[in-house]
Amino acid sequence: MIKQLMGLKQLRQEKWYHYHDIIECLIGALEAKDAYTKGHSERVAHMAYDIGKQCGLKGAKLEKLHIAGHLHDIGKIGIPDYILRKPGKLLPQEYEMIRTHSQMGYDILIKSKVLKNIADIVLYHHERWDGRGYPHALKGEDIPFESRILAISDAIDAMTSRRSYKVAVTWEACYKEVKANSGIQFDPEIVIKMDSLWKQWEAQYSINYASHA
Numbered sequence: 001m002i003k004q005l006m007g008l009k010q011l012r013q014e015k016w017y018h019y020h021d022i023i024e025c026l027i028g029a030l031e032a033k034d035a036y037t038k039g040h041s042e043r044v045a046h047m048a049y050d051i052g053k054q055c056g057l058k059g060a061k062l063e064k065l066h067i068a069g070h071l072h073d074i075g076k077i078g079i080p081d082y083i084l085r086k087p088g089k090l091l092p093q094e095y096e097m098i099r100t101h102s103q104m105g106y107d108i109l110i111k112s113k114v115l116k117n118i119a120d121i122v123l124y125h126h127e128r129w130d131g132r133g134y135p136h137a138l139k140g141e142d143i144p145f146e147s148r149i150l151a152i153s154d155a156i157d158a159m160t161s162r163r164s165y166k167v168a169v170t171w172e173a174c175y176k177e178v179k180a181n182s183g184i185q186f187d188p189e190i191v192i193k194m195d196s197l198w199k200q201w202e203a204q205y206s207i208n209y210a211s212h213a
């Protein structure tokens with residue numbers, strides 16, 4: 001019996017490894033469209049995993065959150081390159097176009113038997129705690145828990161990375177910004193749970209950001 005269980009566990013781990021590998025490859029192709037976003041989804045996936053764990057998620061739930069992190073911006077595949085790479089401020093109609101990427105991501109994922117269970121998490125990753133997000137202006141706990149975690153990890157990586165239209169902020173400034181937006185943009189309980197993670201992230205990701213300079 002133990003042998004059988006070990007076999008199943010190994011099989012599950014192998015399947016997970018291949019599944020994860022293909023997703024990373026797919027997102028690598030998407031991020032190749034814009035050099036500034038290289039590694040973004042991977043960092044978001046890892047930070048979301050750390051936050052999820054801190055919030056008590058385990059096993060398959062944590063894996064699901066991690067995969068959703070890798071795929072959160074998959075809908076950007078449908079956004080014209082000139083908008084994704086635009087160095088200056090976006091025109092209102094260009095910004096509107098960018099905002100369609102969460103729905104586009106949902107539409108892509110819902111077609112897959114394996115990935116449809118993360119379609120909702122991706123759809124709502126730009127919602128805000130105060131209800132001023134998109135695409136459906138959901139508020140507070142109406143937003144799926146995993147999407148609330150992704151929203152914070154996404155914002156942290158966007159702030160601490162250099163993009164074609166902005167410089168990177170320091171981890172200290174980012175921490176203050178997230179705290180200032182607790183209960184406004186972000187779920188306040190998740191923000192509290194993250195307190196022990198900042199030092200670790202700064203040490204882990206500062207090397208990546210230095211290479212952006």
Ligand SMILES: [Fe+2]
Nearest residue numbers: 072073125126
């Ligand atoms: Fe996004």
Ligand SMILES: [Fe+2]
Nearest residue numbers: 040072073154
């Ligand atoms: Fe993102």
